[in-house]
Amino acid sequence: MFQFSNECREEIRKELGRYETKESAIIRCLYISQRENKGWINSEIILALSKEMNIPESKINEVFKFYTMFNQKPVGKYHIQVCTNISCALNGSRELAEHICGELKLKSGEISSDGRFTVSKVECLGSCGTAPMMQVNDKYFENLTAESAMNILRGMK
Amino acid sequence: MEVKILTEHYGKEEFRSLNGYRKFLGYETLAKALKMQPQAIIDEVKASGLRGRGGAGFPTGMKWGFLPKNGETRYLLCNADEGEPGTFKDRMMMERAPHQLIEGMIISAFAIGSPKSYIYVRGEYDFPISCLEQAIKEAYDAGLLGKNIMGSGFDHDMDVYKGAGAYICGEETGMISSLEGKKGQPKLKPPFPAIQGYLKKPTIVNNVETLAAVTYIIRDGASTYKKYGTEKSTGTKLFSLSGNIVKPGNYEVPLGFPIIDLIYKLGGGMHPGRKLKAVIPGGSSAPVLTCAEVEKATLDYECLSGLGTMLGSGAVIVIDDSQCMVDLLGVLTHFYHHESCGQCTPCREGTGWLNKILHSILEGRGRLQDIDLLIKVADNMKGKTICALSDAAALPVLSFVSKFRDEFEFYVREGRSKVKGKSYAEMHH
Numbered sequence: 133m134f135q136f137s138n139e140c141r142e143e144i145r146k147e148l149g150r151y152e153t154k155e156s157a158i159i160r161c162l163y164i165s166q167r168e169n170k171g172w173i174n175s176e177i178i179l180a181l182s183k184e185m186n187i188p189e190s191k192i193n194e195v196f197k198f199y200t201m202f203n204q205k206p207v208g209k210y211h212i213q214v215c216t217n218i219s220c221a222l223n224g225s226r227e228l229a230e231h232i233c234g235e236l237k238l239k240s241g242e243i244s245s246d247g248r249f250t251v252s253k254v255e256c257l258g259s260c261g262t263a264p265m266m267q268v269n270d271k272y273f274e275n276l277t278a279e280s281a282m283n284i285l286r287g288m289k
Numbered sequence: 290m291e292v293k294i295l296t297e298h299y300g301k302e303e304f305r306s307l308n309g310y311r312k313f314l315g316y317e318t319l320a321k322a323l324k325m326q327p328q329a330i331i332d333e334v335k336a337s338g339l340r341g342r343g344g345a346g347f348p349t350g351m352k353w354g355f356l357p358k359n360g361e362t363r364y365l366l367c368n369a370d371e372g373e374p375g376t377f378k379d380r381m382m383m384e385r386a387p388h389q390l391i392e393g394m395i396i397s398a399f400a401i402g403s404p405k406s407y408i409y410v411r412g413e414y415d416f417p418i419s420c421l422e423q424a425i426k427e428a429y430d431a432g433l434l435g436k437n438i439m440g441s442g443f444d445h446d447m448d449v450y451k452g453a454g455a456y457i458c459g460e461e462t463g464m465i466s467s468l469e470g471k472k473g474q475p476k477l478k479p480p481f482p483a484i485q486g487y488l489k490k491p492t493i494v495n496n497v498e499t500l501a502a503v504t505y506i507i508r509d510g511a512s513t514y515k516k517y518g519t520e521k522s523t524g525t526k527l528f529s530l531s532g533n534i535v536k537p538g539n540y541e542v543p544l545g546f547p548i549i550d551l552i553y554k555l556g557g558g559m560h561p562g563r564k565l566k567a568v569i570p571g572g573s574s575a576p577v578l579t580c581a582e583v584e585k586a587t588l589d590y591e592c593l594s595g596l597g598t599m600l601g602s603g604a605v606i607v608i609d610d611s612q613c614m615v616d617l618l619g620v621l622t623h624f625y626h627h628e629s630c631g632q633c634t635p636c637r638e639g640t641g642w643l644n645k646i647l648h649s650i651l652e653g654r655g656r657l658q659d660i661d662l663l664i665k666v667a668d669n670m671k672g673k674t675i676c677a678l679s680d681a682a683a684l685p686v687l688s689f690v691s692k693f694r695d696e697f698e699f700y701v702r703e704g705r706s707k708v709k710g711k712s713y714a715e716m717h718h
Contacts, residue, residue: 155470198472199453201412217374219531256374260531261538270415
């Protein structure tokens with residue numbers, strides 16, 4: 133049974149009082165949950181969060197399943213998201229994504245055997261003037277080449 | 290050439306902090322505004338002709354004027370969900386000048402009588418969110434937010450709301466649903482948010498750039514603001530230039546600026562040996578312009594709407610002659626299919642079919658009649674849904690197919706791209 137740490141519960145408690153209604157805190161609390169569970173969320177966590185927030189599971193699930201930043205499956209320690217939308221595509225991002233997958237011997241969405249990486253192709257991240265780009269966990273890496281992207285990733289242990 | 294009003298000090302690192310911002314007269318306009326009658330601020334914004342910079346281009350002062358004239362609590366919601374492909378100006382504004390946005394928001398909140406505002410920022414913008422949170426903290430510590438701001442008797446609280454990855458939350462009623470802790474599904478209008486928005490209270494939703502511009506309208510006066518731009522498209526605007534271009538970036542120019550000058554004079558033109566083929570002038574939802582159309586296009590609401598497209602968010606996406614339009618449209622149909630919230634049937638099903646048909650063409654399984662089928666499906670998606678996403682998905686399809694039909698026909702007949710000479714598998718695997 134999943135349990136939140138005391139620190140986490142304190143964070144959730146703060147979020148619950150931050151907005152006009154406690155429902156508005158669901159997104160932030162899902163982020164906290166995802167961080168606590170190594171980057172993804174399952175039904176056990178939703179249940180724990182439901183108890184913690186005193187909000188029905190169905191309401192939390194509705195939010196959890198709607199937004200793409202919540203992972204419904206496990207991801208690697210470093211979640212690499214390569215934008216493949218139009219401005220990046222015009223600058224070779226789809227080829228970049230394939231290159232990264234090839235070098236890491238992964239298909240998009242899979243976790244590498246050492247658990248370090250997952251590669252996802254994603255929609256526009258607002259980095260169109262510095263294309264192509266990737267987001268690794270919370271951080272943006274821009275103006276990439278196949279070589280610079282791999283150098284960055286090799287440094288992530 | 291560039292006219293830097295909003296972006297004048299963006300090159301200075303110190304502009305990001307409260308002390309730095311104050312060196313360049315930051316928050317002096319707020320002090321001035323707090324001594325004005327709120328209605329006088331609204332009138333000045335109306336007189337300036339400022340139109341929403343997020344995409345729809347609705348007159349800001351008029352939007353504010355829809356608020357009920359009673360004491361009901363009202364909210365100000367800053368739309369920083371910047372998700373329109375090609376757009377990256379709000380991100381720069383939040384990173385380089387968070388206090389500029391905050392000052393514009395406090396002035397706007399005072400004008401509309403709002404005690405509470407949120408900045409709804411897309412979840413991926415981790416760094417902009419940290420810049421805003423830091424700046425809001427500084428503003429509270431300096432008495433610029435909270436109770437009795439600058440001794441005026443006006444109270445205002447501000448917070449950042451972090452989204453979680455959904456293009457549809459950039460639509461104002463979708464954003465309100467999301468802020469309320471629900472799926473970001475748009476709501477039927479009317480009632481408009483100004484009457485019934487967040488928690489069913491009157492709510493004004495304005496884009497980052499719109500709210501930041503309010504400060505300069507109050508500082509310099511509407512007549513000075515209107516010196517730039519055209520009669521119906523006043524002021525300056527930030528344009529996000531991207532795609533196949535030598536110097537991509539954000540450029541602030543007066544509305545009415547020729548696209549060709551943005552591309553060649555500011556953007557450094559095309560890469561060596563490449564020719565301009567097409568431009569998407571206002572973010573991915575705006576119908577594409579051919580090279581010939583681009584030559585007469587200026588960046589203002591009237592001209593672009595006269596050319597059957599729109600200014601949108603100001604994202605100018607440049608496409609050169611090495612690009613296959615069938616392939617690029619596949620990128621867009623995939624995007625809209627992914628982002629449809631699923632609430633309205635024409636959009637949920639339509640975006641799916643557009644993407645399926647387009648990809649069957651790309652994978653060499655297309656039939657000639659599929660090209661007309663794309664048009665038929667897209668036509669059936671227009672004006673039939675709660676929000677504009679369905680139209681936004683249909684418009685690129687209609688414009689790409691009608692303006693570059695030969696590329697689509699070639700692709701169907703030969704099973705490969707006319708421009709690249711390759712099949713989809715050869716292009717991307």
